[in-house]
Amino acid sequence: MLPYILLLVLLISVVFVESFSLGRKAFWLPALFLIFFASIRSSSVGTDTVNYTYNFERSLNSMYYDFNNGMELGYQLLEYIILTCTDNYFWLFLISSIVVVLSYLITIKKLSINYFYSIFIFITFGFYTFFFNGLRQGLAMSICFLGLPYLLEKRIIPYFTVVFIASMFHISALIMIPIYLLVNARFRLEYKVIACFIISILASQVLIGYLAQGNKRYEHYTQEVDQAGGYITLLFYSLIGLVVYFSSKKNRSENIYFNKFEQIFLCGLALMFPIALLGTDPSGPQRILYYFTSMCIFLIPYILKKYN
Structure with a gap:
């Protein structure tokens, strides 16, 4: 360390x-x-x-x-x-x-x-x-x-x-690729987050099974583990997501960059929640979470600036 x-x-x-x-x-x-x-x-x-x-x-x-x-x-x-x-x-x-x-x-x-x-x-x-x-x-x-x-x-x-x-x-x-289409679609943020959550519930298990089928590198993604989920990490970023959402109304409406960073972050969290609840190996599909949580690199400075 x-x-x-x-x-x-x-x-x-x-x-x-x-x-x-x-x-x-x-x-x-x-x-x-x-x-x-x-x-x-x-x-x-x-x-x-x-x-x-x-x-x-x-x-x-x-x-x-x-x-x-x-x-x-x-x-x-x-x-x-x-x-x-x-x-x-x-x-x-x-x-x-x-x-x-x-x-x-x-x-x-x-x-x-x-x-x-x-x-x-x-x-x-x-x-x-x-x-x-x-x-x-x-x-x-x-x-x-x-x-x-x-x-x-x-x-x-x-x-x-x-x-x-x-x-x-x-x-x-x-x-x-679908994230690009989602972020640039003209719908309310809340509708996008709900849609991502529902789609993930319906499709995540099938998609993970498809990736694992015939590919030994992804077989462990479907296996349940005793300490599965990476729940602490997911909870940590969920708390950040709540802070970002409830404290950023002005930034969301006035700053297009912030708006899109926030959409990527929150929609990514919505996609990952159902996968975490599957109880599969967190070293597999939940690593995808980091594609979205990297938006914290840009979002948190906006929040810190707001609170001076």
């Missing part, structure tokens, strides 16, 4: 000092710190990391690389290209961290109303360290996050292109 705390203190100090002394948003120095920290970690850091470093630790010759139909092609190509050059998994971590960190920081710098708060939330809420555990989905999430400006500007072709690229690393990214 100590290295993470030291990294946090270092980063927020750099961001604060550069903002105070130079009047600008610190970007390259925080990015270098975050990339370096993620790249030098051991394969024992992260629940799924050992699976991603397996081919590197056994020094697999790229000539014998077996492309698996059950895994997204984009990640396999990345792994294959690295293996043709080296069997050191440091380079896998380095390239992945460059994509993840730059995608988040570029978008935060462009869209946040308070860069300092957003960087703090990005680190402390676990959005930065998510890809330490689920590398493929972490890559997909960061690429989708990079596409947020296209969603806000209603540029459908660039946005769908970005989501498609993200889905090449993890298929879950495709959930952001």
